[in-house]
Amino acid sequence: MAEPIEPNSGDIGRVGCPSTVRPVDDIELRRLRADRFFRDKDVLDIGTGTGRLALLIAPLARSVLGLDPDPQGIREARSEARRRGVQNVRFVVSTAQDLGVGRERYDTALFSWSL
Numbered sequence: 001m002a003e004p005i006e007p008n009s010g011d012i013g014r015v016g017c018p019s020t021v022r023p024v025d026d027i028e029l030r031r032l033r034a035d036r037f038f039r040d041k042d043v044l045d046i047g048t049g050t051g052r053l054a055l056l057i058a059p060l061a062r063s064v065l066g067l068d069p070d071p072q073g074i075r076e077a078r079s080e081a082r083r084r085g086v087q088n089v090r091f092v093v094s095t096a097q098d099l100g101v102g103r104e105r106y107d108t109a110l111f112s113w114s115l
Helices: 025-031 052-057 071-084
Strands: 042-046 063-068 089-093 108-110
Touching (some): 042 052, 052 063, 052 071, 071 089
Parallel strands (some): 042 108, 063 089
């Protein structure tokens, strides 16, 4: 049996980092019922961190807005979106208490892996 991958503590929360508690991407999407809640929807990802989940959902969604109070995480998320050529996601520095979304409307709001 293969040894489990132990993530470097500095990598936790980084795009694509392994986790001992988070399921692999395809299982996570199934558990989140991605087809039902994200396909062709406008999605708000509160606490997006480095954008891992927002970027995972983007191919299904009409649009994704990822919010997080950490400017470094948002910079990394934007960089990864550019690297992947993802056009329907944007990332904004904002807290959950002050969503800063104005009059925009979303079909689904997500607050996952943020605590």
